[in-house]
Amino acid sequence: MQEDVNxxxxxxxxxxxxxxxxxxxxxxxxxxxALGAAExxxxxxxxxxxxxxxxxxxxxxxxxVVAGFPGTSRAPALEFVGYLASPGxxxxxxxxxxxxxxxxxxxxxxxxxxxxxxxxxVLALQGPLPGGGLLFLARPMGDPIEAAADFERLTTQGxxxxxxxxxxxxxxxxPIVGLGSCMFQAVFTxxxxxxxxxxxxxxxxxxAHLFCSSLRRRQRALxxxxxxxxxxxxxxxxxxxxxxxxxxxxxSSWVQGxxxxxxxxxxxxxxxxxDRMARKAAAACGARVQVTMRVGRPPFHxxxxxxxxxxxxxxxxxxxxxxxxxxGCCVPTxxxxxxxxxxxxxxxxxxxxxVRAEGGEECVAIEDLIRLAEVYVRLSVSILRETSQGxxxxxxxxxxxxxxxxxxxxxxxxxxxxxxxx
Numbered sequence: 001m002q003e004d005v006n007x008x009x010x011x012x013x014x015x016x017x018x019x020x021x022x023x024x025x026x027x028x029x030x031x032x033x034a035l036g037a038a039e040x041x042x043x044x045x046x047x048x049x050x051x052x053x054x055x056x057x058x059x060x061x062x063x064x065v066v067a068g069f070p071g072t073s074r075a076p077a078l079e080f081v082g083y084l085a086s087p088g089x090x091x092x093x094x095x096x097x098x099x100x101x102x103x104x105x106x107x108x109x110x111x112x113x114x115x116x117x118x119x120x121x122v123l124a125l126q127g128p129l130p131g132g133g134l135l136f137l138a139r140p141m142g143d144p145i146e147a148a149a150d151f152e153r154l155t156t157q158g159x160x161x162x163x164x165x166x167x168x169x170x171x172x173x174x175p176i177v178g179l180g181s182c183m184f185q186a187v188f189t190x191x192x193x194x195x196x197x198x199x200x201x202x203x204x205x206x207x208a209h210l211f212c213s214s215l216r217r218r219q220r221a222l223x224x225x226x227x228x229x230x231x232x233x234x235x236x237x238x239x240x241x242x243x244x245x246x247x248x249x250x251x252s253s254w255v256q257g258x259x260x261x262x263x264x265x266x267x268x269x270x271x272x273x274x275d276r277m278a279r280k281a282a283a284a285c286g287a288r289v290q291v292t293m294r295v296g297r298p299p300f301h302x303x304x305x306x307x308x309x310x311x312x313x314x315x316x317x318x319x320x321x322x323x324x325x326x327x328g329c330c331v332p333t334x335x336x337x338x339x340x341x342x343x344x345x346x347x348x349x350x351x352x353x354x355v356r357a358e359g360g361e362e363c364v365a366i367e368d369l370i371r372l373a374e375v376y377v378r379l380s381v382s383i384l385r386e387t388s389q390g391x392x393x394x395x396x397x398x399x400x401x402x403x404x405x406x407x408x409x410x411x412x413x414x415x416x417x418x419x420x421x422x
Contacts, residue, residue, distance in 0.1 A: 005381050011122045012377070014370045017114050018096055020044065021369070024110045025094035025103035028085035034140035037084040038063040041113065041138050048117045049124025050136070059153055061146040064139040066159055069120050071133025077387040078380055079135040079161030080120070081334065081345075082113035083168055097357055100365050107352035107362040112167025113138060115350065115369055119376035123384075131387040134380065135161045144181070144296035144332065151337045163308045163383055164338045165376070169347030174312060175329035177229040178336070179260040180299035182270055186211055186278040187254045188242070188287045202285035205242050208253040210281035212237055215257065218277070227262045230299075230328030234260045260330060263299040297332035300339055307386055308344045308379075315378030316348075319371045348375070 024044075028037040038055045045053040045067040053067030065084070068076065085105060094103025101111075120134050137159065139150060154160070169175070188207040219235040226232035235257060242253025261270050275291050282289035302309060304326060316324035329347075338345035350372050353363040 005378060008122050008126075008377055008381070009374045011125065012118055012370055012373045014366050017118050017369050017373065018101060018366050020117075021101045021106065021110055021114045021364070022094050022096050022103070024114060025101070025106050028110065029094065029104050034084040035063050037140075038065050038138070041065045041084060042067065044114075044117055045120070045136055048121035050120070053136070056154075060139075060150045062140045062142060062150060064137060064150060064154065066154070067136040069124050069129060069134040069136075071129040071131050071384070073132050075132040076135035076161040077129075077131040077133065077163070078383045079137060079164045080113075080116040080376075081164055081166045082116060082136075082138045083109040083141045084113075084138050085109060085140050091361060095357075096366075099367065100353055100357075100363050101369075102355065102357050102361070102363050104361045107350055107364045108168060109141060111350040111364045111369055112372070115373040116165070116167050116376050118373045119380060122373075122377055123380055129380075130384045132162070133384070135159070145294060147334065148297075148337055151334065155338075155341055160338070160341065160343055162343065162387055164343055164345035165308075165312070165379065166334055166345060166347035166349075168349040169333055170327070170329065171349050171351040171372075173325050173327035174309065174346060174348065175229075175333070175335070176302035176304060176309065176326045177227055177263060178297075178300045178329040178333055179227075179230050179233065179262055179331075180267075180336070181258055181260050181296040181332040182267065182293050183256070183258055183296055184274050184291065184293045185254060185256045186274070186289055186291045187252060188278075188282055188285075188289050189252045190250070190287055202287075204250050204253040204285065204287050207281045207285040207287045207289065208240055208242060208255050210284055211255050211278050212240060214277040214281060215255075218273070227264070227328060229326070230262060231330050233262055233265070234258075234330070236260075258296075260332070261299060263301045265299075267295055267298065297334070298336045298340075300333075300336040302335075302339075302344070302346070306344050308346055308383065311379045311382035311386075312346055312348055312375070314382065315375045318378055319374040 024040065027040050028034065042053040042055050042065045049069055050067040051070045053065065055063050056066055057063045071077065094101065094106060123129055188204040190204050215235050215237060222233040237255060237257040239256040243250035259270050271293050274293060278289045278291045313324045333347050335345045335347055350364050351368045353365045355363045
């Protein structure tokens with residue numbers, strides 16, 4: 001770390017990242033359960049210089065990779081959080097052609113992790129990093145509620161840095177405001193005899209219809225009150241159904257949807273509005289209703305003056321030659337999961353190039369991937385230097401009772417060289 005940062009940047013290996021990205025994308029496409037991808041990722045991080053990298057499963061809903069790059073103290077300064085796989089069916093194996101990598105999940109999940117691992121490898125060549133070093137956490141994409149539970153358990157175990165970079169998300173702006181997301185369901189039931197052939201004029205299907213109409217009117221009203229960065233709130237009805245048979249009066253109906261709400265609106269306000277609209281629709285048809293709501297991700301707001309925000313913008317400016325503007329994010333992210341524990345977090349992922357090759361699902365240019373790795377290197381150096389004077393609590397990368405020393409080095413294993421060029 002005594003060398004100039006520019007000298008570190010020159011050590012970024014684009015060919016290595018290309019081969020690893022192809023291999024990784026093919027692996028996670030074949031294994032949506034992500035255990036194989038998790039074990040592969042742990043091996044990659046060990047080969048990149050991690051002192052300890054393991055796949056944790058006990059007490060977690062999905063397997064998670066935890067790895068540490070040692071520093072001069074044991075409290076990690078910067079944590080990279082990435083995702084192992086994106087749901088879906090593989091249409092074609094990932095491949096590389098004309099300086100670009102194509103494949104399912106290449107841009108949305110795999111490329112960010114590969115770039116972060118390459119940045120860590122370059123930094124680790126200098127020996128122990130300043131401050132607490134780097135921490136890596138990777139888990140599969142999936143149900144947001146399950147992900148939140150896993151992150152919460154790992155955080156309470158001490159697996160968290162003093163600042164977090166999520167390696168997926170917007171690439172040309174830095175979201176400092178984000179909408180929250182809650183999933184709701186309203187179930188309408190009819191009193192009295194169920195499934196009769198001659199029912200009342202108003203049925204539970206009418207209740208569901210009235211509820212959807214109320215949601216639509218509320219959605220239109222929300223268009224006029226929007227956050228200057230994140231945009232307007234949104235209500236989406238995803239599914240509606242009911243009835244047991246086409247010629248019988250239905251006994252029940254249901255409506256499922258999502259409400260994306262802004263930082264100025266508390267969760268209780270959303271819940272109260274949903275309940276009020278559903279009860280009004282049920283009363284109009286003489287039905288009963290039960291409303292349930294689950295928060296997938298709460299909204300968030302970041303301070304522009306945070307060192308993490310300014311460090312990312314400075315690294316981006318140097319790597320790309322243009323400013324990284326702040327903005328809003330209408331798609332829920334994992335940023336608020338860390339903010340809830342007082343840990344600043346940002347999301348910054350790879351640029352996705354237009355898909356021009358037949359059979360390609362996502363595309364990332366190697367040149368852009370190199371720049372992303374450079375941004376991560378420069379941001380890491382900035383945060384590590386700033387926190388090198390501070391000391392926090394120890395990080396536990398091993399199960400209780402393990403004698404693994406974070407400052408010891410694991411043998412390096414070569415994973416590169418298996419990518420295939422079309």
